Amino acid sequence: MASKRKRLILLLSSCLVLVLLCFSVEAKCRSGCDLALASYYIWEGSNLTYISSIFNQTIPEILRQNPHVPNQDSIHSGTRINIPFSCECLTGDFLGHNFEYLTQGGDTYEKIARIAFANLTNGNWIQVVNIYDPTRLPNSVFINxxxxxxxxxxxxxxxxGLFETYPLRPGENLSSVANASGAPAELLQRFNPGSNFSAGSGIVFVPAKG
Structure with a gap:
């Protein structure tokens, strides 16, 4: 009888552990939002035709989010523009969006992240969601x-309710990002706990105007 009781206690304990594990792996997000913005740093040689192709957005839609840019021929390197995209709950774990990129000769995961996507992501993050060897990335294939x-x-x-994914650059700090965005510095810190705005790299999330 005592043996049966011990087995029952062990069974109930195991069930409790399973329940706790289920709660511990509960989805970290349930839904996304229709609109988010990517703060894209214009590098020398880029243009709206290229940018619109990698983000799968039309040029008029991009210009709509950038009233300070009068037309597609007036963007200047060293400035930022906002690229609209949908923000989705991916695998129940995090908010993001998967873009398809067609590889070109000489591409590496790091180069794609740093140049094509202007540090909106990083090479390691791209490698995680793709199957190709980073040392032998084939040409003319679509990657995530x-x-x-x-x-x-x-x-x-x-x-x-609207936020920019904002890649930090060398020379920026909390004060400069607050001035550029119009959002109070204290609010930026609260939306980005633990972020170092003076790091010169990495991303933060900045409230934006629709």
Missing amino acids: VTVNCSCGDSRVSEDY
Whole structure:
């Protein structure tokens, strides 16, 4: 009788562990949002035709999010423009969007992240979601490029629902990002806990105007 009781206790304990494990792996996101923005740093030689192709957005739609750019021939290297995209809950784990990129001669995961996608992601992150050896990336194949995004955090503020995925660059800091975005520095810190705005790399999420 005692043996049966011990087995029952062990069975109930195992069930409890399984329940706790199920709760621990509960989805970190349930849904995304229709619109997010990628803050794209214009590098020398890029143009809206190229940018629109890799983000699968029309030029008029991109210009609509950039009223400071009067036409497609007026973008200047060293400036930023906003690229619209949908922000989705991927695998229940994080908010992001998978873009398809057609590889070209000389491409590496790191080069695609740094140049084509202007540091909106990184080489390691691209490698994780693709099957090709990083030392032998074939030409003219489509690969996945995942860019993270944010739909806001109601625990911080319910006043903001549109966010930029913003790659930090050398020389920027919390003050300069706050001035550029118009968002209070304290709010930026609360939306990006633990982020170092002076790191010169990495991404933060910045409230944006629609």
